Amino acid sequence: MTNGIKLYEGRPQPKEKPKKTAAAKKAGAEIPDPYIAAAKLVKAVQYAQTLGRPLLLKGEPGCGKTRLAEAVAYELFGKKYKSYYFEWHIKSNSKAQEGLYVINHLQRLQDANIRDEKERNLDVILKENQYKGQYIELGELGKAFQLTNSLTEEMPPPIVLIDEIDKADIDFPNDLLLELDKLTFTINEARDGNGKAVSISAKKEKKPLILITSNDEKPLPPAFLRRCLFHYIDFPGPDDLYEILKSRKFENLSNDALLASSRLFSSLRAVIEEEGTATKNITTSELLDWINLINYHHRNTAKLFDIANEKSVLQFVKTYSSALAKDKATSDMLEDAKKSADVIRKAIGKYKDFVKAAEPKPAPAA
Amino acid sequence: MNEVLIYDLFTALRKEKRLVAGGTGEYLLLQEFFDKDFSFQNFEELEFALETLLVKSKSEQQVFRSIMREWRKKVEAYANAQYVLLKNLKEPQKPTPPVEDAPGRNTADTPKTNEPPVSHTPQSQTSTTTTTSQSEGQTDVEVYDASVKVEEGTISLSKAGPAAPDSTKQTLRPDEVVAELDKSKTYLFGNEYFPVQKRYLQQNWRSLKNKQETGEKNVIDLDKTISSIAKTGIFFDFQYQKYEQNLLSLFIFVDQGEAMSAFSAFGEELAASARESLVHRKTRNYYFYNLPQPETNDKSQEYILFNEDSTQSYTISSLFSKHNANNIVVLIYSDAGAIKGYDELWENRAEETRDFLHYLLKRTACVAWLNPAPRHRWENTPALDIAGAFSEMQMFEANHVGIVQAINALKGKLLFK
Numbered sequence: 108m109t110n111g112i113k114l115y116e117g118r119p120q121p122k123e124k125p126k127k128t129a130a131a132k133k134a135g136a137e138i139p140d141p142y143i144a145a146a147k148l149v150k151a152v153q154y155a156q157t158l159g160r161p162l163l164l165k166g167e168p169g170c171g172k173t174r175l176a177e178a179v180a181y182e183l184f185g186k187k188y189k190s191y192y193f194e195w196h197i198k199s200n201s202k203a204q205e206g207l208y209v210i211n212h213l214q215r216l217q218d219a220n221i222r223d224e225k226e227r228n229l230d231v232i233l234k235e236n237q238y239k240g241q242y243i244e245l246g247e248l249g250k251a252f253q254l255t256n257s258l259t260e261e262m263p264p265p266i267v268l269i270d271e272i273d274k275a276d277i278d279f280p281n282d283l284l285l286e287l288d289k290l291t292f293t294i295n296e297a298r299d300g301n302g303k304a305v306s307i308s309a310k311k312e313k314k315p316l317i318l319i320t321s322n323d324e325k326p327l328p329p330a331f332l333r334r335c336l337f338h339y340i341d342f343p344g345p346d347d348l349y350e351i352l353k354s355r356k357f358e359n360l361s362n363d364a365l366l367a368s369s370r371l372f373s374s375l376r377a378v379i380e381e382e383g384t385a386t387k388n389i390t391t392s393e394l395l396d397w398i399n400l401i402n403y404h405h406r407n408t409a410k411l412f413d414i415a416n417e418k419s420v421l422q423f424v425k426t427y428s429s430a431l432a433k434d435k436a437t438s439d440m441l442e443d444a445k446k447s448a449d450v451i452r453k454a455i456g457k458y459k460d461f462v463k464a465a466e467p468k469p470a471p472a473a
Numbered sequence: 474m475n476e477v478l479i480y481d482l483f484t485a486l487r488k489e490k491r492l493v494a495g496g497t498g499e500y501l502l503l504q505e506f507f508d509k510d511f512s513f514q515n516f517e518e519l520e521f522a523l524e525t526l527l528v529k530s531k532s533e534q535q536v537f538r539s540i541m542r543e544w545r546k547k548v549e550a551y552a553n554a555q556y557v558l559l560k561n562l563k564e565p566q567k568p569t570p571p572v573e574d575a576p577g578r579n580t581a582d583t584p585k586t587n588e589p590p591v592s593h594t595p596q597s598q599t600s601t602t603t604t605t606s607q608s609e610g611q612t613d614v615e616v617y618d619a620s621v622k623v624e625e626g627t628i629s630l631s632k633a634g635p636a637a638p639d640s641t642k643q644t645l646r647p648d649e650v651v652a653e654l655d656k657s658k659t660y661l662f663g664n665e666y667f668p669v670q671k672r673y674l675q676q677n678w679r680s681l682k683n684k685q686e687t688g689e690k691n692v693i694d695l696d697k698t699i700s701s702i703a704k705t706g707i708f709f710d711f712q713y714q715k716y717e718q719n720l721l722s723l724f725i726f727v728d729q730g731e732a733m734s735a736f737s738a739f740g741e742e743l744a745a746s747a748r749e750s751l752v753h754r755k756t757r758n759y760y761f762y763n764l765p766q767p768e769t770n771d772k773s774q775e776y777i778l779f780n781e782d783s784t785q786s787y788t789i790s791s792l793f794s795k796h797n798a799n800n801i802v803v804l805i806y807s808d809a810g811a812i813k814g815y816d817e818l819w820e821n822r823a824e825e826t827r828d829f830l831h832y833l834l835k836r837t838a839c840v841a842w843l844n845p846a847p848r849h850r851w852e853n854t855p856a857l858d859i860a861g862a863f864s865e866m867q868m869f870e871a872n873h874v875g876i877v878q879a880i881n882a883l884k885g886k887l888l889f890k
Contacts, residue, residue, distance in 0.1 A: 151525045329493045332529040339531050
């Protein structure tokens with residue numbers, strides 16, 4: 108903890124999910140899938156928490172940008188993190204205002220057309236500390252602002268994930284600047300229970316931690332970038348991939364099998380990158396699909412393949428290639444007899460390099 | 474952290490135009506950052522922290538790291554100077570025989586933990602010396618022998634023990650610069666090297682249109698229908714409108730000269746993205762070599778363009794004949810000689826290009842020129858001359874800002890010069 112702020116430390120979640128008893132469901136207890144954060148990523152989150160700035164995350168698709176926010180929320184709030192965690196998934200037609208609030212104009216119009224004896228109140232009303240009111244619902248950012256007013260002193264600020272911000276129009280990030288700076292916005296169309304205009308403000312000391320992801324498909328405006336911290340999530344190496352796999356439950360695979368698979372996966376990834384023909388390299392999501400497939404088909408098999416035997420490795424990779432090859436170039440590479448043999452040969456070379464790098468270095472002579 | 478050091482870093486950031494950071498906000502952020510209770514085991518951790526604050530993209534990382542290499546020298550020089558000062562204050566006359574480093578004590582530090590404490594790593598023990606004086610009952614003082622030159626690239630700023638292995642740390646000669654390969658861009662057959670993504674082009678092409686109502690009123694107008702219901706309170710019937718069609722005709726003229734060979738793929742992308750935007754379905758590229766060739770016949774002067782493999786030729790008048798001149802817009806994609814540089818034939822080429830543009834501007838609504846060469850390359854080439862030749866035609870760099878400006882120019886919205 109620093110200056111009263113509970114900092115994210117990157118502790119992985121437990122493997123076993125809680126049993127879905129009625130009591131657990133009622134309590135809203137949930138555990139997200141395990142997430143292993145690299146040390147630098149943990150540091151970046153801590154800086155964002157301490158400085159009160161949004162953290163912009165970029166990286167290859169599948170490197171874990173989106174899942175980080177949930178992991179942070181779980182660590183800070185425990186099993187009931189869902190009440191303090193807000194996800195805003197941006198689409199190409201998203202508007203900044205949608206993250207603040209949305210007015211249900213259609214419902215209002217429908218109600219206006221219904222002629223009955225009862226005089227209807229068609230005002231947009233949002234009461235204090237509510238997320239939803241009459242014809243209005245707060246967006247994810249709006250909810251997070253609202254929540255800060257009901258947090259106790261020892262509770263950490265809520266977490267907001269703005270996912271794939273570069274999908275939206277180029278003006279979208281700039282449209283959020285004022286709200287992110289001032290932590291307040293006014294709903295011009297709405298009134299509170301006393302007829303006053305509604306303003307939603309976040310407590311300054313509980314400023315939400317905002318994690319923003321981008322696929323780097325479009326440049327973001329400099330004015331927006333300058334307000335954010337930035338971290339590029341590098342793709343994990345074989346040892347980190349092994350830790351990711353170990354943190355999940357694969358009943359039929361031993362740790363040795365997981366280690367061998369993660370090394371082989373990293374080798375294939377390095378070879379695909381060197382070949383330079385694929386439009387997309389294999390990433391963590393392909394790894395997890397691959398391991399799940401292997402886990403399903405293998406029952407208590409200690410050894411999945413013999414790294415010294417090219418044919419054994421080739422056979423193993425081809426059997427489960429549907430989980431790996433997500434584009435035509437990679438698929439062709441693994442299907443073609445000559446190309447695939449070449450790829451496997453190179454992959455085996457890299458596999459051996461990984462094994463060598465992982466060997467403990469001999470102590471220097473005294 | 475010393476104010477002068479923060480200012481030095483800030484000044485270096487400001488000088489570097491390739492970084493987004495460099496404003497007053499960043500200076501205040503740096504001050505705020507160093508006021509917080511952060512502690513760093515070594516300079517690399519400090520560098521990572523500052524990178525998180527100030528760098529906004531992977532491409533800026535390399536630039537920032539080169540700035541940090543220079544700044545590191547200043548930080549180390551400052552730390553060395555602090556130790557020398559302290560040494561002179563505590564023990565001005567005493568010699569300093571080399572003694573093995575005693576861990577855990579670093580009294581030369583200021584009380585603030587956020588100032589990088591200078592210390593030793595096993596790698597640099599051979600090049601630095603310390604003494605610890607306890608015999609006279611004084612407070613333990615660890616002093617630093619500034620006369621010994623520290624090995625570049627291997628010093629760390631921590632007393633906490635050996636520096637954590639860092640794959641980015643490397644020993645450099647003073648004249649060496651590290652240029653790491655951007656591993657996100659190793660796919661040779663993709664379009665990652667284009668100045669903008671296809672989706673960006675499509676979005677911008679969609680904004681270039683002249684929608685007019687044509688034909689019978691047989692398309693439901695939802696807005697009018699709702700408005701009618703709101704006024705009368707009852708739904709009688711749908712309101713209809715005429716079909717809206719885009720009447721704007723976009724033509725793209727692409728230079729196939731030798732200097733443009735590296736940019737031909739993006740030239741194709743311009744027309745492809747225009748078609749895929751669904752607003753300019755019939756747009757295609759027409760090509761010329763350095764400059765459209767004039768052809769003078771009995772009636773008038775013509776200019777000739779070709780298809781991609783030069784198997785078919787077209788006169789501009791034949792291309793424009795089926796379109797209203799007020800709805801024709803032309804985007805020219807050419808370097809205008811900027812890539813090749815100075816040429817003896819510059820003046821001739823510039824004059825011929827001006828003639829061609831004069832011809833084109835009389836027959837179109839708007840013309841814009843997109844140049845793949847960066848603006849600073851236009852000096853001393855025909856490009857600069859052409860860019861300023863006509864007030865109604867402007868030349869733009871082919872980057873994400875220039876493309877938007879070019880499309881705005883095709884809408885008739887020119888930039889004020």
